[in-house]
Amino acid sequence: MAPRRIDVRAVTKGRDSSVLRALYEYASPEASGPCTIEYDGRAIAAREGEPIAISLLAAGIDTLSRSVKFHRPRGPSCLRANCEGCLSRIDGEPNRMACTVPSRDGRVVRAQNAFPSAQVDFMRITDWFFPKQFDHHHLMVRYGTAINEAMQGFARKMAGLGTLPEQPSSALGPEEIDRDVLVVGLGPAGLSIAESLAKAGLSVLAVDEEPTAGGLVRDSLSLHALDAKLVCGPAYGDALLARARAAGVDVRLGASACATFDDGTIVISGERALWVRAKARVFANGCHESIAPFGDNDMPGVYTARAAARALRYGVRVGDAVLVCGTDADDDALCDALSAAGARVERLSAGQTLVEATGLGSVTGAVVRGASETHKIKCDAIVPVTVRTPAFELAGQAGVEAARDGARRCFAVRADESGRTERRDVFAAGSVALGGRSSARELAVVQAVVAFVGRGGAA
Numbered sequence: 001m002a003p004r005r006i007d008v009r010a011v012t013k014g015r016d017s018s019v020l021r022a023l024y025e026y027a028s029p030e031a032s033g034p035c036t037i038e039y040d041g042r043a044i045a046a047r048e049g050e051p052i053a054i055s056l057l058a059a060g061i062d063t064l065s066r067s068v069k070f071h072r073p074r075g076p077s078c079l080r081a082n083c084e085g086c087l088s089r090i091d092g093e094p095n096r097m098a099c100t101v102p103s104r105d106g107r108v109v110r111a112q113n114a115f116p117s118a119q120v121d122f123m124r125i126t127d128w129f130f131p132k133q134f135d136h137h138h139l140m141v142r143y144g145t146a147i148n149e150a151m152q153g154f155a156r157k158m159a160g161l162g163t164l165p166e167q168p169s170s171a172l173g174p175e176e177i178d179r180d181v182l183v184v185g186l187g188p189a190g191l192s193i194a195e196s197l198a199k200a201g202l203s204v205l206a207v208d209e210e211p212t213a214g215g216l217v218r219d220s221l222s223l224h225a226l227d228a229k230l231v232c233g234p235a236y237g238d239a240l241l242a243r244a245r246a247a248g249v250d251v252r253l254g255a256s257a258c259a260t261f262d263d264g265t266i267v268i269s270g271e272r273a274l275w276v277r278a279k280a281r282v283f284a285n286g287c288h289e290s291i292a293p294f295g296d297n298d299m300p301g302v303y304t305a306r307a308a309a310r311a312l313r314y315g316v317r318v319g320d321a322v323l324v325c326g327t328d329a330d331d332d333a334l335c336d337a338l339s340a341a342g343a344r345v346e347r348l349s350a351g352q353t354l355v356e357a358t359g360l361g362s363v364t365g366a367v368v369r370g371a372s373e374t375h376k377i378k379c380d381a382i383v384p385v386t387v388r389t390p391a392f393e394l395a396g397q398a399g400v401e402a403a404r405d406g407a408r409r410c411f412a413v414r415a416d417e418s419g420r421t422e423r424r425d426v427f428a429a430g431s432v433a434l435g436g437r438s439s440a441r442e443l444a445v446v447q448a449v450v451a452f453v454g455r456g457g458a459a
């Protein structure tokens with residue numbers, strides 16, 4: 001795979017190349033100086049601060065590890081901590097998501113669960129040997145104790161996720177935090193609600209699992225109106241974040257709310273757990289992104305549309321020949337930006353279906369079925385239709401049911417127009433809630449939360 005770093009300033013063609021330049025200015029070489037990371041013994045030129053997965057992609061490396069059981073190749077697909085395709089050993093610590101760890105001079109990255117390398121792994125034979133899967137629980141106990149033990153020892157060596165860290169992690173106790181409101185999710189809905197609640201005099205802790213704020217808008221290739229200016233997604237997200245901070249919101253980025261109970265919520269922030277007690281919880285944690293089903297859709301070289309747009313933000317194209325399968329306006333903008341970035345772009349036309357990705361290690365083509373025939377397309381990256389499903393699980397832990405959202409054809413958190421749910425202290429806003437996002441609803445959520453906390457919360 002050839003290097004994929006692009007010089008966006010030199011881009012002049014393309015309907016949306018102004019957006020591309022705006023995105024690139026956000027993470028330009030001047031803003032982030034050069035650095036060198038080590039990947040499996042090779043020195044890789046990177047830019048300080050960009051995610052390691054992006055640095056490796058820019059250097060032409062898209063296969064980072066192997067799957068636990070069948071050693072199928074794995075590579076970044078979402079670029080936002082959603083798919084686990086980029087799990088790597090970084091600075092001696094196993095299972096770190098390379099899409100969330102920034103490149104810094106001297107960082108050492110190793111592929112894991114592969115021998116001798118992620119690109120050429122002898123244990124891939126397991127995948128070819130058992131094309132119809134195998135049930136390891138029964139296969140290994142069938143032939144007596146001695147063989148069973150030998151098989152278990154072998155499996156323990158060949159499967160799993162990396163080896164133990166070089167250093168024991170520091171055993172920090174949880175940080176206990178009391179606030180009026182906990183807001184989970186810092187897309188536009190969460191940020192504006194957190195800002196308004198703080199302006200109303202409430203103490204607000206706002207968390208998001210990503211190291212940056214802005215949610216889906218951050219990766220959008222459209223320009224957004226802000227203070228009479230048109231800005232690209234990252235600048236829009238950062239401006240909303242700055243406003244929330246200026247209003248007094250305690251913002252924690254890279255902080256994942258992973259469990260919520262009646263008496264508190266556990267948030268993992270770096271090496272530390274936070275135990276957050278809040279009178280009200282507002283879930284604005286958006287959607288999961290998954291990829292529509294087709295053969296070998298787990299192969300390196302398959303990206304969500306959001307990941308392809310995010311890579312462009314760092315001046316990197318996901319492929320030289322990209323097959324884009326979506327058909328909405330965002331996909332139009334992505335195609336324009338990719339071709340402005342020098343990629344050859346193909347699109348599925350109406351009536352065509354993506355059947356499978358082809359390639360041994362990573363994508364080298366795709367099989368597409370039309371009305372009357374099936375044909376092959378040569379490409380080194382595929383951006384299939386991305387399916388967005390509301391992330392209702394956390395609200396579910398709090399005891400709130402999901403309900404069918406007919407208009408969006410998905411399940412979402414059951415909430416009324418003011419974000420109220422069946423749990424009095426739990427509110428839902430943005431795309432995770434039934435009916436989706438609207439500014440009228442955000443205002444109503446703020447009023448409902450202020451009234452609830454003003455009445456003394458759960459009491």
Ligand code: FES
Pocket residue numbers: 053075076077078079080081082083084085086087097098099100
């Ligand atoms: S989790 Fe890192 S690319 Fe998906």
